Amino acid sequence: GTAHDVDVRADNEAESSNFSTERTFSTDALVRTLSVDDSATADTTMRFLGTSFSSFSQLNKFSDLFRIVVGNAAANDSVEITATATNENLTDVSVTMAANKSPAHPNSNASPFDTSDGSTQGSSVTETSGITTSSAQTITFSSLSAGSTGINVRLKATHDGSNQNIFDEQRKDITITAVVKDSGGSVVKSSTTMHTAKVTHNPQA
Numbered sequence: 001g002t003a004h005d006v007d008v009r010a011d012n013e014a015e016s017s018n019f020s021t022e023r024t025f026s027t028d029a030l031v032r033t034l035s036v037d038d039s040a041t042a043d044t045t046m047r048f049l050g051t052s053f054s055s056f057s058q059l060n061k062f063s064d065l066f067r068i069v070v071g072n073a074a075a076n077d078s079v080e081i082t083a084t085a086t087n088e089n090l091t092d093v094s095v096t097m098a099a100n101k102s103p104a105h106p107n108s109n110a111s112p113f114d115t116s117d118g119s120t121q122g123s124s125v126t127e128t129s130g131i132t133t134s135s136a137q138t139i140t141f142s143s144l145s146a147g148s149t150g151i152n153v154r155l156k157a158t159h160d161g162s163n164q165n166i167f168d169e170q171r172k173d174i175t176i177t178a179v180v181k182d183s184g185g186s187v188v189k190s191s192t193t194m195h196t197a198k199v200t201h202n203p204q205a
Helices: none
Strands: 003-006 023-026 033-036 047-049 060-062 066-073 078-087 093-100 137-141 147-159 170-181 187-202
Touching: 033 187, 066 078, 066 170, 066 187, 078 093, 078 147, 093 137, 093 170, 093 187, 137 147, 147 170, 147 187
Parallel strands: 047 187
Antiparallel strands: 003 023, 033 066, 060 147, 066 147, 078 137, 078 170, 093 147, 170 187
16 A cells, blocks of 8 residues: 555644654555456357257357456455346256366366366366256355456356257346455455356247
8 A cells, every 4th residue: 555654743822742753554445356358148159949959069058258357355355256047947957157266268277167078177166056046156266365366257058958848938147246355254345247148948949
């Protein structure tokens, strides 16, 4: 922060005293920041069309890979990344989120999901349970180092292979937010929307 040197002297109508011993203090607060390199996945990316799904690529769809950066953190801060679903749940499609602390793309393990087989990968990788309209899911990275920390995040939608359970289009809207807390658990950077995505299944297409 910016340092200021201050000395004080008492003064009234009767007399003036000497200046006090000089004291130095800082006035700048540590201002944490949150940023992201991709704010939305295109609506067509995680769309299931029809009723015939068999190969891995047909049964699994991934959002864009996006990187959330916590800037100007203090040592032992934490970041909570939450995926919240609205609209409706998909009968035959489950959605999870994974995140890791690997270096940014094009690092080979930047994506927390290996898109060739759906497995998780990368440094400190974590995958959530299913994200539903009644159950938001959160990934927390604690004990951050002072300065900047990058988190790679991705969604995965997986069809269960059943082809007869729905007859009309279903859509799930997902919003990913992040919040930064200090070592005592107090919020120091309020919840901020980082990314949005839609997962849809249209059996009539």
